[in-house]
Every structure is written in C-alpha cells, then in structure tokens.
Amino acid sequence: MSMFQHADILLKEAKTCLSNISSLNHRLNALISVRPPESVLTRVSEVALKCTESQSGLAGKLFAFKDNFCTIDQPTTCASKMLQGYVSPFEATVMTRLYKIAHAIDVGRANMDEFAMGTDNIFSVYGPPLNPLYSTPRSAGGSSGGSACAVAAGMCHFALGTDTGGSVRLPAAYCGVVGFKPSYGLVSRHGVVAFAQSLDTVGVLARDVQTVREVFNVISAYDPLDPTSVSNELRRQLQTNTARRRQASKGKYKLGIPLEFIVDSCSPDITNAWAAVLKKLLAQGHELYAVSMPSIKSALPTYYILGPSEAASNLSRYDGVRYGYRANVDRVANGVLYGVTRSEGFGSEVRRRILLGNYNLSSGAFNNHYIQAQKVRRKLQLNFDGVFSVDHPLEKPIDRDDQLTVDFLVAPCSTGTAPLLSDILSQKSPLDSYVNDVLTVPASLAGIPAISIPWHTDDGKVVGIQVMGQYGDDDRVLDVSETIMSL
C-alpha cells in the first residue's frame, strides 16, 4: 500500500471517529472535553505523511484518555470539583510515549468516577456517561466508563483507563469492548493521579485484541521516574519466558475454572455465557480444570479495607493551598483545618471512602483491619501461585502438583450485564455497588494480568469474559484473548 493510500485510510477513519463524537457525545457524555476536529485532522495528516504503515501500527490512530492522566495543555480534573482548572506542569509518561513514540493522536478526555472511585461512573462532576449499546440509559461501568463508552461508540480506536479494583475490565464488559489490565508495574504510573498506589494499574480499551496489544507494547516500558516500575532485567526475563512457553504450549492451553467465582449474585446471562465459552474452548481442544482458591472469598472486604486506606492517604494532599479548589475559609470556628475545602471539593463517594480508609488506619483498627487485610492479600497471591502452572517470576517457586495447575483462568467479569441507571440511583446503600467488584478485585490484589473479552450471546446480549494469567504472563493472556474472540 502506498503512503498516500495509507494516509487516506487514516484520514477516513479519523473523520468517522470525529463524526461519531459530534453526533453521539452530547447524549453519551463519554468525553468531558473534546479536541477541535480540525486540529485532530491536521495532526493525522502530519503523522500520516511522516510514518509508513510498517513503522507503527498506532501512528495516526485516535485515542481517548481518562481524566486522571496528567497532560500539560489542559486541566486534569479527575472528574472532581477539587481539581477544576488544575493544569499539570508535567505530562504522564504513558501520554508522552503515545504522543512521541506511537504518534497517536488524542481526541479528548474521557469521563470517569471522581478520583477513580466507583463502579458505574455515576460519581462524576460531569454526570454519568451512557452505555452506547442500549437505548435505555444504562451504566457504562466504572470508573473508566467514559473510556469504554468512547471506544464502544466508535469515537476513537482505543482508550486509556486505570484499573484499581476492576475499573477497566468492568466498563469494558458492560460496553462490549476489550479491556486489559496488565501486570502491576509494567506500565508507568508517573503522572497518573493516584487513588491506591499498590493497586492502580494503567489499562487499555479497544474493540479488538490486536489494537490492545499494540498499545500495550508502546506503553509497557521501564520508567525511572516511577519507583514501582519493573526493571529492564525482569522484562527481558519475562520475554524469554513468553517465547519459551509459546513454543511449549503450541496454542493449546490448560484453562482453570475458579470455583469461588461461582457466586449466587451472578445472573443467568452471565453464567450461561461463561458456560458457552468454556464449551467452545473445550471443543477447540483446550483442557478445562476446576480450581479452588479459598482466599478469594475474603478478597472483596480485603480490597475495601486496603483501597480506601490508601485513598485516604493519597487524597490528603487536596487542601487548596497549592492548587485546586479552595473554600472561602480554611477552617470554621472550632472546625478542622481544611474541613470546608475538602467537604465542598470532594463528592459523596470520595468522602465515604476517605472516612472508611481513615477509620481502618486509626490506631484502634489498624492491627485488626489493615494488617489483617494485608495478610489476606498475601495469602490470595499465594493461592494464585498455587494454581498457575507458571512460576511467579518474583517469588521462590512453590511446590505444586503439575496435574492440578493451569495456564490461565477463565471467569466472568461482572455479576450481571449493564444495569439501568435508575436502578443504581435508587439503591438503598452505596455498598450495593461494592459487590459488583467481587469478580475483579482478586486479580487487582494479586497484581496479575487480567482482561475482559466481549462475548456476544445468542440472544443478542454482550457479556464480559475474564481471562487471568500469572504475573508477567501478559503476552500470553492476550494470546488466549485472541483465541476466545475468534471462537
């Protein structure tokens, strides 16, 4: 294909995206700020003329990014009143890599739950995005609801989100797109506004696995500015492992059904879809095993102790003194310093989680809650190590019976399909939303790669099927995803 033909295609795709934005965004509310279309097209032309098709698969492609990735040209607000108008003086590393290495072009900032806390994207200062698959107002999932919505609505080729307890996988499941959470530490978090730093992971959303893989390859790199970034040495080892394992498995896998993921709250749509996928995989010649990880039962409360604790810590910086929203007074008579600013600047869910986190960190509760939760987290990771046939690259190998181990786990992502927004808003307790995370938090706590693949049922529904792999086995998790998508 000639350079001009390629440029032509890129421009055509870009125009389609931009047209979708202009016709749909007003209703869907996926993007909370939109780049002027002319500037996007100009950029596409520039890039198209400079890069050939072979140079970078993402050159000239359009993407949206969640409003918690810092850029230097527009405010980064995290969908919060607290950061309205805040323009960061530095850019997130992943943004720089997408701009400068991939030559991708952004179309705007995606809606999200405030400070990434939420499962339906209803806690946004901009209002919720709507799920584009339905005509009734349904949840796009959270907290990366805007990113999933933008991809599903054809507003861009791919989007960036963050996944702390399922915030990329759940919206991907609801909106019928691919949502990938890589192994913790592979993608730099420098310039990503922190919610819970030991859980936050940059994730990718797209309509196909190939695009996800291309984006992942660009953004997965050692970053000396991120203290939790995985070293080049380990990355090389992971690559070697991948090559070796691909050779050994020859495309046929041992897949695990985690028994603790069979929960009562799962709707028939979900369990039927799960069963259908497994049947097809079996028919294709893969092996299926039932596996048990007892600590999964404690995963949800563990997450809701650790996540809010870290959040309470990370959000202590928002006081309006150096940046962000500041109330008219720093304190009312006999009041707490910054109490007014923080009560007014934070939304209800953020305030709830900060209170919960502070409670868990207070000296009375610390040993019983926080320390215990950390211990359970460790146990959960060991449970995963016990079922995967692949060793954890950072741990001493543990004894396990090869007969009873699997390469990957296949499970649902959510307990139901996208709920009606009216149902969510009429919930009695905010905790009712928390249980949505039960299937996604295990992989978050263990830091292992996990992905949601859209599975279309015979009766026209779309369900997210989750694949999880051992820490560092990201490339092969994507391999399995491709297999499932082609079933």
Next chain:
Amino acid sequence: MRIYVRPRLFGTRNLGVFRDVIRWASATAENSYDGLKCGVEIHLQLDTKTKLFSNSRTSFQATPNEHVSYFDLALPGSQPILNKHAVLLALKAATALNCKIHRRSMFDRKHYFYADQPAGYQITQYYHAIASDGILWLQRRDGISSRDKLGVRITQLQIEQDTGKSVYEIDSDKSYIDFNRTNHPLIEIVTAPDMKTPREAAAFVHKLQILMKHLGVSTGEFQSGAIRVDVNVSTNGGKRCEIKNLASINDIIYSIRAEYSRQLNQVSQGRTIESVTLGWDGHNISVQRDKEGSLEYRYIPDPELPPLLLSEDIIRKTRDNQPKLPDELIDELTAAPHGLNLANAQTLLSYGLVDYYYASYKILEEAEIKGKNAANWIINDILGIVSAGEEKLLPSIVTPSRLTDLIIAQKQKTITKIIAMNVIKYFLQNQADHRVTAEVIDQYQLTAMADGNILETICSNVLEEHSDLVELVVSGKKPSAIKFFLGMVMKNGMGRFNPQDSEATLKRILMAQHPEYANSQK
C-alpha cells in the same frame, strides 16, 4: 514569672561559639539535680546535594520556593525516588553511633494536616527504622562534670523528610509557606533518658554535632536549622514532659534547669506531673499542649516505596571505611609527639583541619624543624585572618607545602611573619595563581630586608612626619608611643623589616637626636 536568670551572652568571634562551649564545659561543677532524667530527640539535616525523594536541590536561605520539585509540592501524579546518598549518610551516622543496622527497614507515612506538609503526610520510618540500639560515650573533657564516663544509649535512628517553613509577617493576617525545606533529608536520633543533668544533655548534643560534622553527615549547626533538639525531662520517675524546638546549647541547659524547677515546684505543692509539651522562649518555660491528646497519625507503610534492603557488604564497608573519630583524633593530638592542649586540639577538629595539620606537621618533621609551629600558625595566626567559612579553602589553596614553605622561610628569617600572613591572604584571594611560595615571594620582592640604610631612612622619615609625637616619647610622658612609630615603619617598609630591628633603629635615632632620651634609656 522568670524562673531562671540567663547570664550575659559570651562574645563571639569566628571561634566564638565553640569557645563558649569550652568555657561552660570546664566551669565549676554543676548543682545537683537529684532525680532528674533527660532524653533527647534530635533532628539532623543530612548534607546532601538533593532532597530525600526528589532531585531538587537542598538549600538554606535561598529565594523562597526556588528549589521545589513536583513531588515536593505533592502535585497529583508525582512520585518519590529515593536519594541513595541520604541513605549512605544515615548509615555512616548509625555506624559511628555503634548502632545495630537493620538490613531491612521501611518507609511509613505519618499523616497530619498542616500548611507546611504538602502531601498531608510525612514520609518517615515508624515501624522499622534503619538503625537502633547504639551508644555514644562522653568523658569529662566533653563537658560532663558529675562522672568520668557517660554512655548515652541511642534507641532509634530513622530517615525522614523535613517540612516546609511557615513565614509569618508582622501586621498581616497572612502566613506564607516556603517549600524549599520540604523533603530535605533528615535523620531523627532518639536517646534513652540517660542524662542526669542539664550539662550532660548539652554535652551529648554538642558531641553529636561535632561527630556528625566530622563525618560529613551534617553541618550540625543550630543557626541554619541543620540541628533541632527536643528534650524529654522527668523527675523522680514521674511522667516525662517534652520541651520542643531548642535552638542552642544554652537553650538546652537553661530550659532543662527551668523545667526541673517547675516539676519540683509542682510536686512540692502536692500536684502530680502531667505529660505535657513545653516551649522555651529564652527565659521562661511554658506549657504548649497536652502531650497525651496526641494526634492520630494513621501510620501506613508507603505503598510506593519498597523496603530498604542493605547488603552485608555495604554495612561492612561503611564500618571499615569509617575515618578516625573525634575522640581518637583528640587523643592523638593531645599526646606525644603533638602534645597540643585540649582547646587547640578541639579547635583543629571543629574546623576540619586535622588532616591539614598532620600533613604540615609531617613536612616540618622531615625538614627537621622542631616545635609546635604548624599548630601555632594554623590556630593562632591563620584562623585569625580568614573569614568565616574560608578555612574550608585552606587545605586546597594554602596547601601544606605552601604553608610549610612559609614557616620555614620565616624561621630562616627570609621573610617576616607579617609578610607570611600577607602571602597567605594573597593565596586565598588569588586562587588561580598556583605558583609555589618562593616564586611569589620573589616576584613581589617580599623578602626580609636587612639593609640598614633603607631602614634608617624609613625611620628618620617617620620620626620627622610625626615630630609632635616624638616629644611624648623622649620626654618620658608616653613611652609607649614608640609603638605607633613602629607601626608606621612596618607599614612604610611593607613589613619587610623585622620588628626588633625596626624598634632598635628607631631608638638609636631618637637617642642620637635627643640626648635626654639617651640618658633615660640607660
């Protein structure tokens, strides 16, 4: 109510602060402080180029907010990157204090809201500090008087961030924050309550300052805020009270005395001592806040910082590479063959000039020049003419070989002492000139002159110019006025004539011109 009257401050010269300490340390024995127990908590700024978790520069009195990075301001999305040099300095400090080094230590967040704490938390080491269980030994020459030896136990040494600085303006309802100091690396050193008198506490702090400065860990100065001291005081096994933010050695002594009195007063009036936090304003001790109603700090290990793991290798290397410590150096300097007195030995040490002295001494020894020349020149002469801080340049500019050349030349009467001092000043002001002493002396024709004719002429001229004063000398009304003439001769002769010759010549001329003076001199 003034509880203790603070004496007049001793005068200060460039040796001043140090001399003060020697004076109080060697003064008469302290009053008895029965039942008193003191422990100290010291915050020491580490002498690193950059901050603890970011690479903005450390500074003192720089333009406000000139050395501030994204992480220092706790901008969203900023992250900590550990400065390993800070860890090394902490390790050196812990080793010199005979601490147990923990191969695995962690960084924790201590949460509280305050304007000078941008993140809303301080990164410190609460649960697992880098070192503990050390000891520092004091002896009488360190300023303790009630016993021969005191071992002060170090319970913990931890690495942590410094805070920013609040600046209050008079007549304004605004306060300002300077974040230059935010995230400056600190070590906090906590001791057991092993000190039983105010002087013991002061001696400990002072010894620690000298030790840390000697190691290059910290400048250890109060004036720049490199050292901040809190003291815990208890009497007769009662609850302890904390005096915060003491800003000098004297403050330590006087505040402990005042607090001891206050506690005894309380008890004698039948009240129990409550655990309170106190402040010292230079004259009075005052209660600040209830220590027990302390803040809930919600300590949590920092999720982004991995445990600090030290290899056996680095711990061993730090121990093996430890330079001679002050105690050993003082022992050496005060013993044969150097035989310096304690004050001079301490001076050399406190100015970091021990190696410089040793090198100069060695050269002179090899040239078979006997006597305490190197020590006398450095301490009595050179330190008197350099400005504050300039002494740091001596080893590299007025090198031991340049210095000893001057000493030898003066001993051989090639040049006078005054010329030598001028040459030293010349070296310091002309650092680009790398020539040896002899060349400089030659070029500027600084050699001592013995030409009697020239000296005669200079003396005659001086006496003529100031004939009014001649009368005072020869009449015997003010014989010491001859010193004035001598000064003029030295000046006009550019210091090239030695004082004895100059004075002899002056007198000879006067005696020749004024017979009555000649008679009075017989």
